[in-house]
Amino acid sequence: MTNLASPTPARIALGVPVVVLAGxxxxxxxxxxxxxxxxxxxxxxTTGRVTGLQCNNHGRVNFSFKVAGATxxxxxxxxxxxxSAEIGDPVTVTYSRRNPGNFECRPLQEIRELKSGNxxxxxxxxxxxxxxxxxxxxxxxxRNSRSRDWR
Numbered sequence: 322m323t324n325l326a327s328p329t330p331a332r333i334a335l336g337v338p339v340v341v342l343a344g345x346x347x348x349x350x351x352x353x354x355x356x357x358x359x360x361x362x363x364x365x366x367t368t369g370r371v372t373g374l375q376c377n378n379h380g381r382v383n384f385s386f387k388v389a390g391a392t393x394x395x396x397x398x399x400x401x402x403x404x405s406a407e408i409g410d411p412v413t414v415t416y417s418r419r420n421p422g423n424f425e426c427r428p429l430q431e432i433r434e435l436k437s438g439n440x441x442x443x444x445x446x447x448x449x450x451x452x453x454x455x456x457x458x459x460x461x462x463x464r465n466s467r468s469r470d471w472r
Contacts, residue, residue, distance in 0.1 A: 328458035335454045343447040350439045357436065361429055363418040369395075369426070371410045376403040384412045388421040399426030 369386030375396065380403035383396045393416070400406040416424035425432060 326460075328460050331458045332454055335458070336451065339447055339450045339454065343443055346443045346446075347440065350436055350443070354433070354436050356423060357425075357429060357432060359420070360415065360417045360423050360425065364415050364429070365418050367414050367416065369412045369414040371400065371406055371408050371412055373408065374403055374406060380404075382406055382412070384414070384426060386412075386414045386416070386424070388416060391421065393421060393424060395424060395426065397426050 365388075367386050367388065369384045371382050372385050372394070373383030373396075375381040375383065380398045380400070381396050382398075382400045382403055383394070384399065385392055385394045387393070395414075399412055400410065412426050414424050414426050415429060
């Protein structure tokens with residue numbers, strides 16, 4: 322029986338991109354949560370107006386609102402029903418007093434729950450990829466015997 326080369330270099334070569342991907346996704350998620358925390362600490366509520374409808378895009382609506390004479394624009398799934406929404410309808414917007422460009426039209430708790438769940442999804446994705454890496458770089462006798470059986 323021949324001894325195949327160690328799978329360690331292949332596992333490292335394939336594992337490093339997985340770690341980088343998972344780390345990047347986690348950092349992006351963390352940044353979103355930090356932005357949400359900053360919004361929550363200096364939150365103010367105002368009423369904006371629907372300026373456009375994107376019902377085929379997950380029920381998103383375009384909206385605008387004014388703070389201190391400046392107009393801000395956004396789009397999100399903040400109307401109860403995009404199909405029944407009309408241009409000019411009111412939209413409740415939460416914005417940061419310190420930075421009005423940091424705003425949301427959905428409830429902050431709803432967004433926080435979604436963002437917090439992303440860590441579970443990222444961990445699950447990384448675990449599946451690592452299992453796949455170990456499966457494709459497997460060099461044990463079982464795999465070798467299967468290869469001989471197919472010849």
